[in-house]
Amino acid sequence: MDSSLTNIFPSSSSTIASDVDALFNFIFYASAVFFSIVVGLSILFVIRYRRRGDEPATSQVAHNNLLEIVWTVIPTILVLIVFFWGFKDYVRLYVVPHDALEIKVTAQKWFWSFDYAEGASSVNELVVPVGHPIKLLMSSKDVIHSFAVPQFRIKMDVLPNRYTVAWFEAVDTGSYNIFCTEYCGKGHSEMLGTIRVLPAEESAAWIEANSNMGKGLSLEEFGAMLYKKKACVTCHSIDGSKNTGPTFKGTFGSQEKLKDGSSVIVDENYIRESLLNPKAKVVEGYEPVMPTYQGILKDRQVDALIEYIKTLK
Amino acid sequence: MSDTAPKNYLNEQKGIKSWLLTHDHKRIGLLYLYSIMTFFLVGGVFAVMMRLELWTPPSDLFSPDTYNQLFTLHGAVMIFLFIIPSIPAALGNFVLPLHIGAKDVAFPRLNLASWYIFIIGALFAVYSLVSGGVDTGWTFYTPYSVTTSTAVVPMVFGAFVMGFSSIFTGLNFIVTIHKLRAPGMTWFRMPLFVWGLYATAIIQVLATPVLGITLALLIMERVVGIGIFDPAMGGDPVLYQHFFWFYSHPAVYIMILPGMGIISEVISALSHKKIFGYKAIAFSSLGIALTSFLVWGHHMFISGQSELAAMVFSFLTFFVGIPSGIKMFNWVATLYKGSIDLRAPMLYALAFLFLFSIGGLTGIFLGAMSVDVFLHDTYFIVAHFHYVMVGGTVMALLAGLHYWWPKMFGRMYSEGMARVSALLIFVGFNMTFFTQFMLGIQGMPRRYASYPEQFAPLHGYSSVGSLIMAAGFILMGFYLFYSLFKGARADKNPWGATTLEWSIASPPPSGNFDNVPTIDSDPYEYKTAAGPNG
Numbered sequence: 001m002d003s004s005l006t007n008i009f010p011s012s013s014s015t016i017a018s019d020v021d022a023l024f025n026f027i028f029y030a031s032a033v034f035f036s037i038v039v040g041l042s043i044l045f046v047i048r049y050r051r052r053g054d055e056p057a058t059s060q061v062a063h064n065n066l067l068e069i070v071w072t073v074i075p076t077i078l079v080l081i082v083f084f085w086g087f088k089d090y091v092r093l094y095v096v097p098h099d100a101l102e103i104k105v106t107a108q109k110w111f112w113s114f115d116y117a118e119g120a121s122s123v124n125e126l127v128v129p130v131g132h133p134i135k136l137l138m139s140s141k142d143v144i145h146s147f148a149v150p151q152f153r154i155k156m157d158v159l160p161n162r163y164t165v166a167w168f169e170a171v172d173t174g175s176y177n178i179f180c181t182e183y184c185g186k187g188h189s190e191m192l193g194t195i196r197v198l199p200a201e202e203s204a205a206w207i208e209a210n211s212n213m214g215k216g217l218s219l220e221e222f223g224a225m226l227y228k229k230k231a232c233v234t235c236h237s238i239d240g241s242k243n244t245g246p247t248f249k250g251t252f253g254s255q256e257k258l259k260d261g262s263s264v265i266v267d268e269n270y271i272r273e274s275l276l277n278p279k280a281k282v283v284e285g286y287e288p289v290m291p292t293y294q295g296i297l298k299d300r301q302v303d304a305l306i307e308y309i310k311t312l313k
Numbered sequence: 314m315s316d317t318a319p320k321n322y323l324n325e326q327k328g329i330k331s332w333l334l335t336h337d338h339k340r341i342g343l344l345y346l347y348s349i350m351t352f353f354l355v356g357g358v359f360a361v362m363m364r365l366e367l368w369t370p371p372s373d374l375f376s377p378d379t380y381n382q383l384f385t386l387h388g389a390v391m392i393f394l395f396i397i398p399s400i401p402a403a404l405g406n407f408v409l410p411l412h413i414g415a416k417d418v419a420f421p422r423l424n425l426a427s428w429y430i431f432i433i434g435a436l437f438a439v440y441s442l443v444s445g446g447v448d449t450g451w452t453f454y455t456p457y458s459v460t461t462s463t464a465v466v467p468m469v470f471g472a473f474v475m476g477f478s479s480i481f482t483g484l485n486f487i488v489t490i491h492k493l494r495a496p497g498m499t500w501f502r503m504p505l506f507v508w509g510l511y512a513t514a515i516i517q518v519l520a521t522p523v524l525g526i527t528l529a530l531l532i533m534e535r536v537v538g539i540g541i542f543d544p545a546m547g548g549d550p551v552l553y554q555h556f557f558w559f560y561s562h563p564a565v566y567i568m569i570l571p572g573m574g575i576i577s578e579v580i581s582a583l584s585h586k587k588i589f590g591y592k593a594i595a596f597s598s599l600g601i602a603l604t605s606f607l608v609w610g611h612h613m614f615i616s617g618q619s620e621l622a623a624m625v626f627s628f629l630t631f632f633v634g635i636p637s638g639i640k641m642f643n644w645v646a647t648l649y650k651g652s653i654d655l656r657a658p659m660l661y662a663l664a665f666l667f668l669f670s671i672g673g674l675t676g677i678f679l680g681a682m683s684v685d686v687f688l689h690d691t692y693f694i695v696a697h698f699h700y701v702m703v704g705g706t707v708m709a710l711l712a713g714l715h716y717w718w719p720k721m722f723g724r725m726y727s728e729g730m731a732r733v734s735a736l737l738i739f740v741g742f743n744m745t746f747f748t749q750f751m752l753g754i755q756g757m758p759r760r761y762a763s764y765p766e767q768f769a770p771l772h773g774y775s776s777v778g779s780l781i782m783a784a785g786f787i788l789m790g791f792y793l794f795y796s797l798f799k800g801a802r803a804d805k806n807p808w809g810a811t812t813l814e815w816s817i818a819s820p821p822p823s824g825n826f827d828n829v830p831t832i833d834s835d836p837y838e839y840k841t842a843a844g845p846n847g
Contacts, residue, residue, distance in 0.1 A: 010756050020683050027681060031674035038641055038670050042663060045648035049584075050655065056840040057586040059650035068590060071642040072635065079631035079677065086681030087624050093686055094620055143457040144550055146615065146690060150756025153687040157616045159551065160456060161544030164617045177765070181690035181758040183450050184457065186377050189761035287462075 013176060013197075014152035015169045016093060021153075023085050030078055093154065096167040100135035101128070107138065107145035107158040108291045110187030111231035112178060120210035121296070123230045124193040126178070127210075129203040133169040141291060146182035149195060157182055170197040186244065186289065190234050213300050223308025226301055235290070238312050245290060246283050248312045257284045271306050321723065321820040336421035337823060342407030343721065344428050349403055350790075352394035352435070357786065359387035364745070364779040367772050372763035380762035381448040382463070388451030393472045394435055396706055397564065400571035401517070402427070402482050404713045405510050407721060409486060411814035411821065412504045414495025414830040419488040423481055431478035437471030440464075450760060452561070455542035455553040459534055466532055473528040476521045479567075483517030486510050495813075497832035504812045504836040505581075505594055509574020512598040516563045516570075516605065524560035527553065551616055558609035566605040568702060570598055572709030573640055576662050579712045580644050582810035583659040584651030587837040590643040597636035604633040614685050623682060630680040637673050641666065654808070657731035661712035664739050668704025672697060675750065693753025696746045703742060711738075711789075718793070719803030723820040726796035730788060737785030744778025812836050 012018045049058070103126065104115040115121045128134045138147055140160045147166060148155040156166035170176075178193035198206065214222030227233055227248075235244035246256070252271075257263045259282045264270055273280055275297060278290035297305070322339045332340060363383045366374045375383065406424065410417055418424050441447055441464040449458040449465060458465050490511050494503070531553070533539045540546025542553040573594075581588040588594065610618060610626030644666060653659065675697045679685045688694065719725055748771045757768045764772065806815040813830055814821070 008751050008754055010754075016683075020687050023681055024678065024684050024687075027678050027684065031677065034638075035670050035674060038645055039667055041645050042648060042666050045645070045651070046653050046655065046663065049648065049651050049653050051585070051652040055652055056842050057584065057650060057652045058842050060587045060839060060841045061650070062587040062589050062591065064646075067646070068593060068639075068642075072639055075638050076635055079634060079680075082677060082681050083628055083631050086683045086685070087627060089683030090614070090623070090627075090686065091620065093683060143460065144454060148690070148756070148758065150687070150691075153683075155615050155686050155689055159544075159617055161549060162617065177756070179756065179758045183381075183454070183760040185448070185461065186381065188381075189372070189377065189758075189763045192765075 010150045011172075012151070012153070013170055013172050013174065014149075014154065015171060016089065017151070017153045017171075019089050019092070023082070023089065026085070027082055030082075034075070094165070094167075096135045096165060097133040097169075100133035100167055102135045102137055103128070105136045105138040105147060105158065106141060107147070107180070107191075108141035109143070109185055109289065110180070110191040110234060112147070112180075112191070112193045113296055116207050116210075118207050118211055120207045122210060123296075124178075125229065126193065126195045127203055127206045128170065128195060128197055129200040130170050130173045130197045132200065133167055135165065135167045138164050138166065143184050144182045145180050145184050145191070148179045148181040149176055150179070151176045152195075155181060170195070173197045173199060187234060213298065214304065219304045219307040220311055222301075223304035223306070226297075226305055227308055230293070230297065230301075230305075232305070245286055248309050250313055252310045252312070258282060259284050259286075259288075268306050271309060272302055275302055275305065319818065320822060321818065322823045323722070323820050325823050334425075336417070336425060338406050338410050338418050338421065338424060339721075339821065339825075341424050341428055342403055342405075345398055345403040345406060345431075348428075348432065348435070349395050349399045352390055353399075354790075356387055356390035356395055357783065359383050359390065361779055361783055363387060364776040366762070367764075368776040370764050370766050370769050370772075375762075377762035378448065381760070382446035384760055385447045385450050386442060389438065389447065389468060389472070391702075392451055392564075393475055394438060396568050396702060397475075397479060398431060398482075399568075399710050400575065400706065400713065401486070401510060401513050401567070402431070402478075404575070404710070404717060405486065405506075405513075405571060406482075408506060408713075408717060408814060409489060409510055410493070411720075411817070411825060412507050412812055413490065413493060413498055414813050414826060414832065415489065415493035416825050418485050419492055420485050424485055427478045427481040427485070430481065431475055434471045434473070434475030434478065437467045437474060441466075441468035441471065452557060453528075453531060454557075455531065455534075455548070455550045456544060458531065459543040466535055469528045469531055473525055473532070476525045476528075479517045480521045483514035483521075486514040487518065490514075495830045495832055499832075501592065501595070502832055502835055504574075505577035505588060505591065505598075506571070506574035508595040508598050509571045509577070512602040513567050513570045515599075515602050516567050520560045520563040520567075520606065523556060524564075527556040527560065530556075551613070551618065554613055554616055555609070555618075558612045559606075562609040562612065563602075563605040565698075565701070566601055568706045569709075570601060572665075572706045572713075573598065573637075575709045575713040575716070576644060576665050577640075578810075578812065579658045579662040579716050580647050581837045581839075582716070582808050582812070583654040583656065583662070584648055585654070585809060585839045586647055586651035587835070587839055588643070589646035589649075590639070591835070591837075594640055594643050597639050600636045601633060604629065604636075608633050611680060611685075614682055615689055627680055627682050631677075634673065634676060634680070641670060641673070656715075656728055656808075657726075657735060658712045658716035658808070660732065660735045661708050661715060664735065665705060665708040665712060668700055668708060668739075668742070671747075672700030672704050675700065688753055690759055691753035692749040692757045692759055695759050696749035696753060699742075699746045699749070703746075711735075716808070717814075718796070719807050720814055720819050720821065722797055722800075723803050723818075724796045724800030725803050725807065726800055727792045730792040734785045734788040734792070737788065738782055741778045741780070741782030741785055745775050745782055746778075748772075748775040748778070811838055 106113045113123045114126045138158045140158045145158040152168045176195045180191035237247045240247050240249040275293045279288045282288045445464040447468045448463045530541045540548040542548040608630045611630045614623050752771050803819045805819050
């Protein structure tokens with residue numbers, strides 16, 4: 001794009017982005033012309049025909065067929081162009097190329113998880129190869145979310161009762177923001193993620209490394225990694241500060257009062273239960289908003305998180 | 314009002330009872346006016362609180378839960394308690410019978426009942442507000458609204474009840490316009506504000522029941538667990554969106570059509586010139602009203618509805634835009650060779666032309682399917698509908714309020730202060746919302762309690778704008794209130810306008826017209842200076 005207007009756009013980093021911007025610019029300049037006519041003439045008339053005393057208007061013209069036909073027909077033609085143009089690109093946005101790499105996207109309050117064909121999975125971080133179409137098969141575990149990547153100009157609602165599909169092909173390597181754009185409650189504005197677009201071989205290596213369950217790391221190190229990658233960090237601090245959920249600092253071995261009045265010692269079994277069935281024993285003072293990690297965390301990952309929490313004294 | 318004033322609808326009867334049991338459309342109009350001004354203040358306070366939170370990126374002034382309630386309550390109060398009843402029920406009630414030469418609306422008791430139903434609905438909304446608030450957004454999207462622990466049911470029930478008020482007002486106006494026009498007032502001799510109210514009333518009567526049914530289903534789902542929308546109970550959340558927008562898109566025109574009617578009145582009267590393209594404007598109103606029922610799916614291009622449906626909705630959406638464009642051109646053409654009086658009503662009408670142009674044109678971006686995918690649910694949408702609702706409807710309301718204020722109260726407000734206030738509102742509004750178009754293009758999603766650092770400068774600028782706008786409204790509240798007691802007495806026709814309400818005293822007598830007027834000319838018969846077109 002060659003105009004100054006595009007300076008405020010996010011970068012156009014997918015194959016569709018520059019086409020969307022081209023239509024945006026077309027509408028922008030056509031609108032600017034109409035706006036100038038309406039506002040320019042209004043200002044001109046106000047100055048030229050300003051009432052100074054009691055004088056009546058100098059004309060009572062109230063009708064002009066030619067003028068009225070012109071200002072009906074020209075806008076109609078322009079909006080029809082906009083309609084067809086918009087529809088053409090919309091079809092491209094939703095017809096997935098058949099060689100696309102499919103990734104399963106699961107949205108839930110308030111994080112994104114991604115499952116790759118190779119068995120790897122990640123949370124809030126999607127790693128894809130550059131220059132290859134990626135198909136996102138998306139569903140939600142609770143309410144409606146929406147998967148938006150401004151730099152790719154894509155967006156699609158993620159629904160609890162059916163699959164929706166979006167696709168993109170990144171043209172540049174780099175990191176791009178994922179936003180949740182359908183309001184989903186307390187953590188809506190924290191439901192952020194990143195798409196990392198890597199050269200094909202690096203992307204493949206990353207997926208490979210993520211399929212191996214933290215090989216080469218100690219359980220504690222692996223747990224520290226999962227704490228960030230599986231989005232525990234969104235709601236649980238490690239410095240003692242209160243967030244949506246209780247802090248992890250010093251929690252292991254302590255006695256916590258529960259919502260129903262009873263209390264519990266935080267041990268391995270309580271942590272495991274809280275990960276897989278979080279609404280069973282909710283600590284007093286907190287809402288039962290944590291999603292289940294059943295099916296998201298493998299046994300070794302649960303062990304790793306427990307080991308990590310133990311170290312936070 | 315001083316007792317020395319001649320007998321009029323304000324001083325003929327006294328005491329709180331004479332207001333609460335009145336059948337006079339003018340008094341009922343004022344009851345609505347006081348109600349909507351109160352709710353505008355409440356909704357405005359929520360708006361300023363939101364802007365203060367958004368001044369800086371982190372969620373610091375309020376918790377995310379509180380912020381989510383603020384934007385929900387701002388939207389719900391402004392939509393259901395302020396903007397929908399604003400022009401039709403407040404100004405429409407006052408002006409409609411005067412405009413058609415009638416003594417009252419067709420069903421005066423039903424008219425009073427509408428106000429009471431509105432207040433009952435409002436009380437449920439207020440109850441919801443004090444008993445934990447609502448955090449769903451004003452759209453109450455399922456399944457979130459079915460699962461949240463906040464007080465959704467009283468708020469939704471309030472909106473349900475207020476729907477009946479809207480239906481009754483619409484019904485009343487339709488019958489009034491059909492049956493109570495003065496002798497000689499043919500359909501094409503009606504002022505264009507009446508056409509606007511007529512088109513509005515059709516939508517109110519036909520669309521509001523769908524909202525009622527939808528909200529009733531939502532309440533049943535929450536209270537007795539009937540699965541309609543929540544997939545956990547076998548329902549479909551997208552069905553809710555269809556139902557909701559089937560009402561709420563036409564409702565946009567409930568908000569804007571009567572405003573367009575006011576703009577026609579004010580531009581013609583203060584240019585002392587016949588309106589350009591009377592029939593085009595009148596038919597545009599009806600065209601907008603009918604087409605508005607067929608475009609609801611453009612709110613759902615990315616919601617998972619079929620691509621074919623999305624295409625049809627996009628196509629029809631462009632055709633609802635054309636009549637609005639025609640009206641804009643007609644208003645500008647009315648200014649041509651007029652004798653343009655730049656007092657407050659005209660300033661607001663010109664602000665309308667400026668702001669509503671932007672509101673309407675940015676709608677084209679959102680009707681274009683591929684661009685909508687990019688801009689949907691970002692601040693671009695927020696800016697667009699504020700340019701339509703505030704830049705359009707609220708500017709028209711203010712134009713009408715300043716235009717009919719002398720008729721309502723028999724007093725003039727301070728023109729100087731009105732100009733300062735109009736300037737503050739215009740500048741503040743553009744600062745607040747033009748920046749939000751830019752935020753939207755940069756990808757800033759709506760309904761975020763906190764946001765990434767990159768959006769901070771524009772958000773800060775927007776927040777400053779909101780304070781300037783608030784200052785303008787506070788000043789307006791002050792000079793309008795002051796004018797009630799100290800304002801100069803208004804004569805019966807301070808603008809030199811030609812419609813019927815200006816032929817009777819300000820304020821009008823209780824029965825409006827001493828003798829039934831007979832109409833033998835068009836509504837806007839202004840004199841012409843000597844000239845070839847005379």
